[in-house]
Amino acid sequence: MTRPKVLISDKMDPNAARIFEERGCEVDVITGETPEQLKARIADYDGLAIRSSTKVTADILAGADNLKVIGRAGIGVDNVDIPAASSKGVVVMNTPFGNSITTAEHAIAMIFALARQIPQANERTQKGEWPKNDFMGIEVTGKTLGLIGAGNIGSIVAARAQGLRMKVIAYDPFLTPERAIEIGVEKVDLDTLLARADFITLHTPLTEETRNILSAENIAKTKKGVRIVNCARGGLIDEAALAEALDSGHVAGAALDVFQTEPAKESPLFGKPNFICTPHLGASTTEAQVNVALQVAEQMADYLVSGGVSNALNMPSLSAxxxxxxxxxxxxxxxxxxxxxxxxxxxxxxxxxxxxxxxxxxxxxxxxxxxxxxxxxxxxxxxxxxxxxxxxxxxxxxxxxxxxxxxxxxxxxxxxxxxxxxxxxxxxxxxxxxxxxxxxxxxxxxxxxxxEGHMLYIVNEDAPGFIGRIGSLLGEAGINIGTFHLGRRQAGGEATLLLSVDAPIPPELVRQACALQGVKTVMPLEF
Missing domain, CATH: 3.30.1330.90 (D-3-phosphoglycerate dehydrogenase; domain 3)
Structure with a gap:
């Protein structure tokens, strides 16, 4: 049996390749290729394992005639054209849980960095200054944290914030009252969250419904002095509107790990004294990088070898x-x-x-x-x-x-x-x-x-002699009958005949069968 072939096109933990091999796949690790090089190579592979660098476009997928699965080691699949993959019949998987804790911890770190202005204080202190009186922070204890999105990562942030004695409210259309009670948050609508939250963190995917969910209009609805954190997806916040709110003082501070355009070489937010940022580090811990690499290898190998489907974005899950x-x-x-x-x-x-x-x-x-x-x-x-x-x-x-x-x-x-x-x-x-x-x-x-195989479906009048006539017709044409199945509603009415045969039925033979006495329908079938 031919082993499935997998291409790892982005840098990831070397144990991922080992898992593919152990589970019965051939694997090649070829990173840093141009789109043209990947397009020329991809037809040879059943699986493609990627991080964020490889862009799987419709153009690349057009030549991926053998590709069965794309595995993204991480949560976001912005770099995969999912509709094009789906129309091509390619399963797209991600690893939504491998870096959840890491991303949630980064959001909490950003909250503390904003509350105590740690990056700004660090920078000036290392310059030889001692600006003790210039950085008056706030406590997070007793403050209200507003979660926009209370899924996997949002619920982890909620648990950590509750440990800091914060009050947590959440806006999430998919959050049930029962789940809200389970994770200890108060479910509210978006306007209520904006009006009440001292800190706002975002934990939603980027969709047409969530794009610019913190628009100029919604930022204006926030509590004066709010602090905003986004470690989810660029595009959830109108960055120009946020910059204006920082300048006016309506927003006391903002911390972003993600930007609308990445890598972010310029932004209206850069240089603001009450703004801090990191270069998309939410998943950048040793543990997370290992976890997502191993998880994507396990998921892809399960699908290619045994048919198990986990964390697919365009197909129902099916365990091995x-x-x-x-x-x-x-x-x-x-x-x-x-x-x-x-x-x-x-x-x-x-x-x-x-x-x-x-x-x-x-x-x-x-x-x-x-x-x-x-x-x-x-x-x-x-x-x-x-x-x-x-x-x-x-x-x-x-x-x-x-x-x-x-x-x-x-x-x-x-x-x-x-x-x-x-x-x-x-x-x-x-x-x-x-x-x-x-x-x-x-x-x-x-x-x-x-x-199975080649079959012939016939509807005829239930009358003596028909079986002999159809058998003779096929025999004279050199078509051997494998199995013979007959059914009818009542004697003398219509009968249904299903024959399996050892060769395809040529059109001329179908026409001859249709001409037999008592025949109403003849159709060749293929399975």
């Missing part, structure tokens, strides 16, 4: 332990999606994926992704579970997931139903044993069959 259990279901799901996609006529408008019995207890997202991958294969030969949902969305397909608690005729069952201009069409399947996918129903007709 879950993957073997889900694999036969995902094969069944993909086959059902492919079957209904090949047989359903007209423009598809909606699709539902129903799970019952043992299937209802499994994670639904990977199963739905597999169904869509099978369905979308008729539109693209590079479709997979990653880009299939995006292709479905582009086509305006309404996707629904339905989970049933009921017990049916089968221990486990998947049903895929598509809506077309001419009505709904449904297929269903189960597992025989624990790992043998089987079709059990097609368009309301009970029929048991393995979906």
């Amino acid at each position: 332990e879950e993957a073997p259990k889900l694999r036969p279901y995902m094969k069944l799901a993909e086959n059902l999606g492919s079957l209904v996609g090949q047989l359903a006529h007209g423009n598809l408008t909606r699709i539902s994926v129903e799970r019952e019995g043992a299937a209802a207890e499994l994670s639904g997202k990977p199963i739905t992704g597999a169904v869509l991958a099978g369905l979308m294969r008729q539109y693209s030969d590079t479709v997979n579970m990653v880009n299939a949902p995006y292709l479905a969305k582009e086509r305006g397909l309404d996707v629904r997931e339905i989970r049933h608690d009921r017990e049916g005729a089968y221990n486990t069952l998947l049903r895929v139903t598509v809506g077309t201009e001419s009505g709904e069409r449904s297929v269903a399947g189960t597992l025989f044993g624990t790992d043998a996918p089987r079709l059990v129903e097609i368009f309301g007709v009970r029929i048991e069959a393995e979906l």
Whole structure:
């Protein structure tokens, strides 16, 4: 078996390469390449491990025909074109927890630096001055800290601030009342936070909703004398507006580890006596650098070797332990999606994926992704579970997931139903044993069959002699029948026939089959 190949294109802890090797991957460490060099090289690799230096653009991804996963050792993925990766079918992972403590501690350090003006006092003292009376600080004890964002890093900052006897309030649309109680913060709206906080720290990703969340308008709503810290993402603060607020004294001090443009060679904030900054050091500790490198290697190797998906930004998570259990279901799901996609006529408008019995207890997202991958294969030969949902969305397909608690005729069952201009069409399947996918129903007709290889689907009048006629036709054409599956709703009505054959059915043979007496539909299938 060929081992997956991984390229590490940015400097990271050497133990990352060791982990890739130990887990069954080949790895090359080639850093400092130009975009043109990376574009020329990337087609040879299944995985790309990066830090912040490598920019994975749509142009680079265009040539990455074998690439399956990009792993970012760190939280931010601003340097990866995620939509382009998704359309290419490439999983994008990050390591959201490897540097959480480090970044949170940096924010706390910035709070202290602002409160006691440590950088400014240090600079003048080292010049031989003794400016003891020029630096009157404030205590953080008893002050109100306002968190904009109370996720993983924000909650760690809250815990540290509470240890300093600060009152912590938080604005976060995703923060539930229960979680707020759990981490010991008061949940408030943004205007309330701006009006009450003595210190404000930001801990959100940069999105269209959070861009310039501290705009000129919102900075004007803050409490006079507020101190602002940003160790999250550049672009969350209007830097020109912050500079004006520092000049006016409305904002007593600001500390930034991140800037809208990096590296920040110039900024309206530079030179302000009440401003301090660091060059994006939030994750820069020995422990964090080791943690994120090891974590990204483990995640990528799990995906490439066993199919486990952790911390993916464009695909549902699937642990390495879950993957073997889900694999036969995902094969069944993909086959059902492919079957209904090949047989359903007209423009598809909606699709539902129903799970019952043992299937209802499994994670639904990977199963739905597999169904869509099978369905979308008729539109693209590079479709997979990653880009299939995006292709479905582009086509305006309404996707629904339905989970049933009921017990049916089968221990486990998947049903895929598509809506077309001419009505709904449904297929269903189960597992025989624990790992043998089987079709059990097609368009309301009970029929048991393995979906594999070359197959022929026929709907005909249920009348004597038909089986002999189709067998003779295929035999005369030199097409050997592998398996034969027959179902019908009632005697004398319509019968459904599924044949597996040892070679593709040529178009001329399909036309001859259609001309047989009693035949209503003939379609070759491929799985």
